[in-house]
Amino acid sequence: MDFELSEDEVALADGMRRLCAGRFPLDRIRAAEGERVVIDPSGWSELADAGVFSLRLAEDAGGLGLGTAAAAVVFEELGRALVPGPILASHLAAGLVEGAADGKVMVGAVHKPRAHGAAPVVIEHLGSLGALVVVGDDALALLDPAALDAVAVDRSLDPLTPLWRVDHLPAGDAVGGPDDAARWRRDASVLGGALLVGLAAATVDLAVAYAKERRQFGKPIGSFQAVKHLCADMLVRSEVARAAVHAAAVTIDQPDVGDALRAAAGAGLLAVEAAMANGKTCIQVHGGMGFTWEVPAHLYLMRARVLADELEGSDTLAELVAERY
Amino acid sequence: MDFELSEDEVALADGMRRLCAGRFPLDRIRAAEGERVVIDPSGWSELADAGVFSLRLAEDAGGLGLGTAAAAVVFEELGRALVPGPILASHLAAGLVEGAADGKVMVGAVHKPRAHGAAPVVIEHLGSLGALVVVGDDALALLDPAALDAVAVDRSLDPLTPLWRVDHLPAGDAVGGPDDAARWRRDASVLGGALLVGLAAATVDLAVAYAKERRQFGKPIGSFQAVKHLCADMLVRSEVARAAVHAAAVTIDQPDVGDALRAAAGAGLLAVEAAMANGKTCIQVHGGMGFTWEVPAHLYLMRARVLADELEGSDTLAELVAERY
Amino acid sequence: MDLRYSESEESFRSGLREWLAEVLAKLPPKPSHLDWPGRRAYDTTWQRMLFDAGYAGIDWPVEGGGRGASPVEQLIYLEELERAHAPYVGVNFVGLLHAGPTVIVEGTPEQRARFLPPILRGDEVWCQGFSEPGAGSDLASLRTRAERDGDEYVVTGQKIWTSHAEVADFCELLVRTGPEDSRHRGITWLILPMDRPGIDFRPLRTIAGSTEFGELFLDGVRVPVANRLGDENDGWRVTMTTLSFERGTAFVGEVLQSMELLRGLRAIAQSTGAWDEASVRRRVGHLGAELDALWALARRNVSQAARTGVPGIGGSVYKLALSELRQRIADLGMDLAGSAGLVFGDIPGARNGPVGNLEIVSTWVHSFSRTIAAGTSQIQRNIIAERILGLPKG
């Protein structure tokens, strides 16, 4: 038993961090705020070349044949760097949708509405998508995004996640049954959780850096217990959620070590909470500056809210854990 | 509109505080810890003479003819002083049970079990009671405590609230209908709330006094923000709950100013939370000493748990407010 | 304790209510948030209507030209305006609630005559120049420098969180006239005319995407010494006197508005079926109980102010509790919104309840500033611990 990252996993994380730093530095990402396309095909290709989408696909299917733990490590870095785009869905669709794995097609996903006549369906990144997966309770279906009667949403909560809405979502072509849908949800919980943990960790760094630098009453605000304790709680949340996400990922790869469904649901639950709470706390630590558009604290929080929506709801996740505890 | 205490109310509170300080100082109260009788008839008589039970009874029925606001002010002091005994039930029973108002009979109360075969019924102070009111959803019934097949409980959570348990609670004689039961619950929420607010306020004083006196790292622990903020949050909880309890009491007396049922439920809800959270925080502020029997912090918390049980559950109270919001 | 209003209070209320019913219909349509001249025109028109009806400066003393209403009448005023959905104080905020009251107490007769009437009539708009990029919670560390040059001060420095500067005629400005490290002892209060050369303003974009605040850059701006309020280096005391005007009514409108929001969210939950979930009902009930309690606390603070002239324990307790409660109400809204919460705007065809999607999302995003603006929750807790509970300073 060795629950530390292996050398290969560390190398993967380092590589992804370098790629993000070089290709997706924050100011370049931010340049696309409010745009309808937030990541261009060449950026997407680079992610594909780095294996972001094909990582878990078998080698004979053109993938890297790695496990969910490796993917979690990579996704954590993507979250930390705030890389935009339908990353999670495109990764989950590799092997299911032609062109997803090699980055030729961006794939989005949407929950199949549970109630009819409910609020309109909101779809992320629709304008960039080559395929859209509809995740139902018992099935996965595929839709052609171009055929949808979609309206662009003027303004998104997350300025780096452009949205469209459709009033009616066609059923689409079945591409998976109950097991596939369950696996999609399970893996979304873990890898979405990894993105969220990356966000949560990034906000710790951001808040701590500001608390060291910003001075009030003659000393850095980070020397006041009130601020210290806010930061300490942020670290606790992100480290606890990180352990949960990693354990869930490993459990998917090594099914004998535990209950992967329970671990995945718990990991998603804690990752959502960590990223949301840390995003809010990061704003608070920044004081008035945290309420300015310029300071990026809000971007992490808004992205967290977007990713939370890609997972199942927290109530559902908690009940899933309870059922299997 | 003048929501400050009137001169009469201030005088009532002062009088009750003096009575408690003289007749029920903490060391004298604590001498009865673990006893089966925690308040003697003479002490009970003094409470009766001060009007604790007859306060809201009409003057022609031998009462003081005062309102719920006056009672709330008095009960807050009784809570603050940790005065033990079936005070709330005996007060609510005045006019309903012979001898309750003048302190000749101690009256207890118990919720009518909602499910059959549930956990045994726990009754407070049974050995001292002359009458027991069973509070059902739609009725009040009266039981003779002496006729109950009750077993004394070895040890209570609150060492100043001796308990008995009975496996079967007879139906008793009806003494009130749906309106009476509803009124009992409403007034229990407000006046139980007042006792709880007294507890919550007492723990603020206790914690603050300790934080000023206890020194670590060369200064009073109350000069550390972590401790300061714990104490500040305690005050916020107790002042907010206090305003809610007072407003609910006044609304019972002046029905035109609002919805008394909603106000009462909200007041009980916040008072329970304030007293419970403050009791726990008071222990925390005391550090290791707070975990000793000698420091009284725990007594306030345990009494809060007892009183919480005399009110309806927090879920029920919250739903009541929601229904009428 | 008496929650009933007296006959004269009731008559004040009914007079106000009648007047509101009559005049609100006459108001022009509300301008867009981005249309600054329009906002100034709208807000000052409303102020003029209040003035003409005798409601301007409701909390100002009569000798300052105000109505001199009792704290309870002020409460009724705020309650009725909120219930009638009357316009907010808007661009008149600083003049009416901060600068004006300070001029009343600290100004010379000439200053009072010059500056007070235009505020009350809505003729002149003020902004605030207190905070600086390096002086937020620690205001006494401000560094904007004013050098005396004959009968003028020459001011150079930078201010932040200035609202309505786009349309302001004057700025209440705190400057350092004492040595750099003189802290509270070297600060002076100036009235800065906003048309002077050397003033530059740059709007600050908030996380809500709006530009409610901005940065004020002052480069050798000349301010007449006659525009000084109080003595040189006595500006800190001058500033503190304004606080004595607070009658426990701050945030009253916000409590009432939050109640309406919560009722709106309740209606949404009922229409979407979320109300069938006990957890949703209990959340609404709990938040409702807390709002009821804060409304009670507001009335308590006002009553205490009415009796003693100063509000009681209230200010920080109330502010701390309300700002955090407000965030939890906003969270409920976002939870009820579900995926629609990702859309920063209304959604045609969806949910036609009293609270639209834009309001839910906007309330949530704005809620994060509640625990920061006007003293962070951390500062409020310090104040409660030190000033109310008497715990020793760090």
Add this chain to the structure above:
Amino acid sequence: MDLRYSESEESFRSGLREWLAEVLAKLPPKPSHLDWPGRRAYDTTWQRMLFDAGYAGIDWPVEGGGRGASPVEQLIYLEELERAHAPYVGVNFVGLLHAGPTVIVEGTPEQRARFLPPILRGDEVWCQGFSEPGAGSDLASLRTRAERDGDEYVVTGQKIWTSHAEVADFCELLVRTGPEDSRHRGITWLILPMDRPGIDFRPLRTIAGSTEFGELFLDGVRVPVANRLGDENDGWRVTMTTLSFERGTAFVGEVLQSMELLRGLRAIAQSTGAWDEASVRRRVGHLGAELDALWALARRNVSQAARTGVPGIGGSVYKLALSELRQRIADLGMDLAGSAGLVFGDIPGARNGPVGNLEIVSTWVHSFSRTIAAGTSQIQRNIIAERILGLPKG
């Protein structure tokens, strides 16, 4: 990341499991909490059984007489003991987990030979004399005085939170040998034989009504200089070395025990019908997810210790999270108990699930000490902020 155990780890586990299955049945009945001689006999008998089977000092290095097990084996050891409901370390706590490891590193060959074997065999019991009434979180302010008198120290002072002193043979004692204000620089570590004259012990009653701790009064107690560990005035460093023994396994038993408690509460909820409430299920699920995460974090800490010899970020993060989680689990228990929660004991005839009423109530009352003992949550947050995040000291 690999959560599978290696063949040798699995073989360690199965050997231990077999042994436990065999010996646990032979244990005498557990003595009452109040029977100190009985508790000593029980705990030391168990320790002797561990010793005879080669499991004593599982985490001690081989050169100290221990098993020198790897961090992962230590984890397996704790896991298996917890799962088998084996006795806790009990009165051997200080000797095995604190004093012994310190003697191993800092003791002379004579001290090691004299003191270590009896700890491992369960022949001698230790207690701790660190905290004082005036020195809790601020241990360096301790005032118990030791004056040198020939080849003895004469010790006078008062210690608090001493557990098992009723049956201890030795006490690891921190005393001040430097000037009063010498703080860390004037502290010395002594081995105090508990049979010396001048020692008085008074049990402290806890809020749970038990007497787990006590106060130790020392009045001119003579301790041979040979019983000093390390140099005079070097006791602070000596104390700190013990921390290097921590392998991330502290509180592991508590996580596993909490999981069992939560499963028990789940069973109660199912039997009473509370499980029909979505809010109860979600609370259980949430608490369960947190416990799973802390179990993962424990394995991470152990893995880091295995690689680097020191546990990672874990200690304070883990302790802080677990102690607060533990309180929330305890709260759930009390909520499920309802009125039965008022009874500090089991209730005949009621609820025959795996978790009795006494355990629920006792867990709740004890839970308040979790955020206090072994460093309050406030101190843990300081440690995390300063030592892990590098924020400046106050």
